[in-house]
Amino acid sequence: MMTIMRKYVNMLLLPAIVAVSSCGLDNYDAPESKIQGRVVYNGEPVGVRGTGEAVQLQLYQDGYELRNPIPVYVAQDGSFEAKLFDGEYKLVTRDNNGPWVNDRDTTVINVKGTANADIEVTPFYTFSNVQFSLSGSSVNASFQINEVAGGRDIDYVLILAGKTSFVDDVSYTERREIKGLSTGSTITEALDLTNNADFKAGKPIFARVALRPAGKDQAIYSQVVRLR
Amino acid sequence: MKKSSISIFKVLVLAGGITCFSSCSDFLERQPDTIMTDDQIFGDAVMIRSVLANYYGRVSWGQHNGNGNSYNYTILDEAGKSDGGPDNIQGYGNDLWRVYDYTLIRNINQFLKGLRETTALADGDKQLYEGEARFLRAWLYFNMARGMGGMPIVGDEVFEYQSGTDITALQYPRSTEAGIYDYIIAECEAISSLLSDKTNQHSARANKWTAQMLKARAAIYAGSLANYNNKMTSPIRTAGGEVGIPADRAEGYYQQALAAAKDVIDNSPYELQLNKPDDLQRNFYEAISIKDNNTEVIWAQDRIYPGTGQQTNFTTANIPGSHAEDIDRAYAGPILNLVEDFEYTDDRNGDIHIRDNQGNYIFYNDPLDAFANKDARLGGTVILPNALFKGTPVVLQAGQKVWNNGAWQTITSGGDERDDAGRLVTAANGPNRSTEPYVNKTGFFFRKFLDEASLASTRGRNSDMWFPRFRFAEAVLIAAEAAMELGQQPVAVGYINQVRERAGIQPLTSVTVDDIIQERRVEFAFEDHRYWDLKRFRRAHIVWNGVVNSPTAQQYALFPYLVVAPGTPNDGKYVFDKLTFSNSLHPRFFELRNYYNFIDLGWQNANPKIVLNPFQ
Numbered sequence: 073m074m075t076i077m078r079k080y081v082n083m084l085l086l087p088a089i090v091a092v093s094s095c096g097l098d099n100y101d102a103p104e105s106k107i108q109g110r111v112v113y114n115g116e117p118v119g120v121r122g123t124g125e126a127v128q129l130q131l132y133q134d135g136y137e138l139r140n141p142i143p144v145y146v147a148q149d150g151s152f153e154a155k156l157f158d159g160e161y162k163l164v165t166r167d168n169n170g171p172w173v174n175d176r177d178t179t180v181i182n183v184k185g186t187a188n189a190d191i192e193v194t195p196f197y198t199f200s201n202v203q204f205s206l207s208g209s210s211v212n213a214s215f216q217i218n219e220v221a222g223g224r225d226i227d228y229v230l231i232l233a234g235k236t237s238f239v240d241d242v243s244y245t246e247r248r249e250i251k252g253l254s255t256g257s258t259i260t261e262a263l264d265l266t267n268n269a270d271f272k273a274g275k276p277i278f279a280r281v282a283l284r285p286a287g288k289d290q291a292i293y294s295q296v297v298r299l300r
Numbered sequence: 301m302k303k304s305s306i307s308i309f310k311v312l313v314l315a316g317g318i319t320c321f322s323s324c325s326d327f328l329e330r331q332p333d334t335i336m337t338d339d340q341i342f343g344d345a346v347m348i349r350s351v352l353a354n355y356y357g358r359v360s361w362g363q364h365n366g367n368g369n370s371y372n373y374t375i376l377d378e379a380g381k382s383d384g385g386p387d388n389i390q391g392y393g394n395d396l397w398r399v400y401d402y403t404l405i406r407n408i409n410q411f412l413k414g415l416r417e418t419t420a421l422a423d424g425d426k427q428l429y430e431g432e433a434r435f436l437r438a439w440l441y442f443n444m445a446r447g448m449g450g451m452p453i454v455g456d457e458v459f460e461y462q463s464g465t466d467i468t469a470l471q472y473p474r475s476t477e478a479g480i481y482d483y484i485i486a487e488c489e490a491i492s493s494l495l496s497d498k499t500n501q502h503s504a505r506a507n508k509w510t511a512q513m514l515k516a517r518a519a520i521y522a523g524s525l526a527n528y529n530n531k532m533t534s535p536i537r538t539a540g541g542e543v544g545i546p547a548d549r550a551e552g553y554y555q556q557a558l559a560a561a562k563d564v565i566d567n568s569p570y571e572l573q574l575n576k577p578d579d580l581q582r583n584f585y586e587a588i589s590i591k592d593n594n595t596e597v598i599w600a601q602d603r604i605y606p607g608t609g610q611q612t613n614f615t616t617a618n619i620p621g622s623h624a625e626d627i628d629r630a631y632a633g634p635i636l637n638l639v640e641d642f643e644y645t646d647d648r649n650g651d652i653h654i655r656d657n658q659g660n661y662i663f664y665n666d667p668l669d670a671f672a673n674k675d676a677r678l679g680g681t682v683i684l685p686n687a688l689f690k691g692t693p694v695v696l697q698a699g700q701k702v703w704n705n706g707a708w709q710t711i712t713s714g715g716d717e718r719d720d721a722g723r724l725v726t727a728a729n730g731p732n733r734s735t736e737p738y739v740n741k742t743g744f745f746f747r748k749f750l751d752e753a754s755l756a757s758t759r760g761r762n763s764d765m766w767f768p769r770f771r772f773a774e775a776v777l778i779a780a781e782a783a784m785e786l787g788q789q790p791v792a793v794g795y796i797n798q799v800r801e802r803a804g805i806q807p808l809t810s811v812t813v814d815d816i817i818q819e820r821r822v823e824f825a826f827e828d829h830r831y832w833d834l835k836r837f838r839r840a841h842i843v844w845n846g847v848v849n850s851p852t853a854q855q856y857a858l859f860p861y862l863v864v865a866p867g868t869p870n871d872g873k874y875v876f877d878k879l880t881f882s883n884s885l886h887p888r889f890f891e892l893r894n895y896y897n898f899i900d901l902g903w904q905n906a907n908p909k910i911v912l913n914p915f916q
Binding site: 124137138139140141166167168169224225227241242244247249286287288289 | 390391532533534846847848886889891892893901904905908912914915916
């Protein structure tokens with residue numbers, strides 16, 4: 073009886089060995105290398121909508137059968153980061169995406185450890201000298217609009233206030249749309265929060281201005297400023 | 301002990317051996333009963349017909365009233381989700397209502413090949429079946445085109461692949477957007493002489509007029525795309541024209557659309573159904589939702605009862621609680637945005653009058669009175685507060701407005717509770733602003749497609765309500781639109797007023813594109829037009845602009861209240877509050893990238909000739 077038991081035990085060993093020794097070939101370590109960088113114009117990062125995967129870059133790697141790009145999401149301050157395996161990659165902006173002139177030129181990046189890569193774009197418009205202040209229940213914004221690429225009108229300018237540090241044309245608690253602003257001089261406009269529930273509830277206030285070039289899918293934004 | 305174990309072992313080996321050699325005499329020799337050969341199919345007229353029937357069951361795409369599809373209606377600006385947890389939609393998916401069914405195209409092409417060679421059918425039937433199969437194929441291309449633009453056109457090709465075949469010959473590039481619409485139009489022209497010009501039961505099968513309708517619809521879509529895309533600040537195009545139709549093609553498409561629509565209007569056996577001129581609301585409901593003796597609907601997805609898997613639970617899911625026959629009810633309800641887009645008989649602004657110029661409530665003796673003199677189609681599309689369904693009123697009451705020390709106080713309760721005086725507070729139907737399931741939250745219920753048959757709202761039976769895909773009113777409105785775009789104002793006015801007259805509203809003296817959009821919005825609510833219309837007119841990103849509290853992007857509800865003000869003349873009357881729809885947290889947001897579905901990268905990997913869509 074003991075012999076039979078031993079036979080059975082031996083039989084059980086086989087699958088156990090299989091179970092322990094398998095799974096070598098198809099397991100990789102997670103990627104440790106990374107690309108990090110910013111979308112810049114003249115060395116200044118370009119502010120964008122950071123929610124909803126709205127602005128993306130695309131990474132391609134040649135030499136493989138499949139051609140699918142890896143999406144790289146741009147954060148609202150214009151920065152991006154992707155964890156990758158070492159290798160040579162091509163970084164490109166997404167077609168017609170972003171408040172800049174559509175340009176599908178590739179940037180070749182060799183990743184070994186950490187690679188820094190800033191992507192140069194040409195926005196249609198930029199903001200400069202952006203300042204916010206909170207007086208009473210009013211967010212006062214002063215800023216200058218600069219035309220860069222030309223060829224497109226300003227659809228509208230937005231003054232946005234939010235209760236978290238994520239502020240854009242989808243995530244906001246108060247929004248004012250202004251049309252017909254001109255470029256090249258300082259503009260002062262206010263956003264009224266008198267009836268805003270979050271303002272009355274004493275929540276934090278973050279603000280930012282945005283400009284939508286006519287016909288583009290995204291607006292360009294100033295950096296987010298905390299006012300309260 | 302040891303000996304006996306050896307003999308057990310021997311027996312086992314022997315038994316195993318015998319099993320190996322003697323088993324399976326004819327077990328594996330059976331003919332498969334789920335795979336048929338071409339000879340079996342095309343040698344038998346009944347089989348051929350049943351294969352064709354199978355294709356009819358595979359062509360429902362987009363927004364429709366099929367099983368579990370109530371949410372089709374809540375993601376736009378027609379209805380709101382009311383079945384519990386809130387609707388968190390913040391934008392539209394890149395593959396919303398995307399159709400890519402080359403399996404069906406291959407099957408239809410295999411069918412056409414077999415059909416053309418068979419001797420089992422009379423020539424007349426062969427012709428008819430060829431027309432129907434090619435119609436369904438054209439309809440499929442149309443459904444692909446309106447989502448993605450130009451896609452590979454494979455004609456009648458049935459590809460064969462064996463190991464070693466050069467697959468690049470099987471990889472077709474995408475057609476241009478104009479090219480795919482041209483193909484659909486040409487196919488419809490070619491088959492209209494093959495198809496019957498007679499009606500058929502419940503309009504379930506394609507006939508000549510269905511082909512003409514598809515031609516008219518494809519042409520008007522292509523015309524408006526050529527026209528309005530090029531009027532955008534930054535037209536949406538690809539370099540190869542897979543997306544983007546040249547502006548100079550518009551006029552030709554409008555002419556084709558007008559001619560095809562006019563043919564249906566002048567020569568087909570269908571009409572703007574008007575069986576009950578004394579009750580235009582009921583007339584409109586019956587023209588769309590009652591299939592027996594219907595003269596309006598040209599092609600529909602029909603359903604029958606009994607029959608496995610044939611029915612839809614649209615009625616089960618959406619019936620008012622007061623009329624429910626099972627536990628399900630009130631999954632969704634039409635929203636105020638839609639209700640207010642229906643005009644008054646003599647006022648084109650359809651806003652419900654809930655406050656006077658001083659901002660005071662307007663008091664109504666009956667909640668239904670607030671909707672008096674509205675477009676008759678409203679009552680035929682939406683169950684309004686206190687309107688009848690199956691002969692009894694559908695009570696919708698959010699609560700009471702109590703006059704208290706010079707101010708209105710709002711009182712609500714659980715469903716069907718009464719105050720001390722015995723007056724209803726909140727109705728069992730709702731509406732309320734909670735996330736509680738089975739209670740209405742918009743203030744309205746669906747009427748269009750809601751089945752009045754007994755037990756049609758039970759899970760065990762469900763409903764055999766059909767889904768019309770083409771109906772006569774569309775021919776009339778396509779003709780009106782095409783004539784308007786071609787500058788033929790008197791013709792356009794004549795057509796649009798036919799539809800408006802049946803709705804009991806004032807005639808127009810001139811027609812603009814906004815009039816067309818407005819008329820189609822209310823005429824075809826819940827009929828799979830709204831989304832595609834706003835896309836082809838390039839209005840979707842303007843109407844659904846994502847702005848909080850925008851009158852068009854935010855969803856709104858209308859809550860009726862009973863007035864409790866004892867000793868005043870208004871006691872016992874009703875007032876209304878317009879509220880943002882509580883169960884939909886975000887305004888609708890249609891971005892430029894949503895004008896065309898994204899191409900699946902897997903398709904591109906399989907066929908590198910497929911180029912991607914804009915913004916992708």
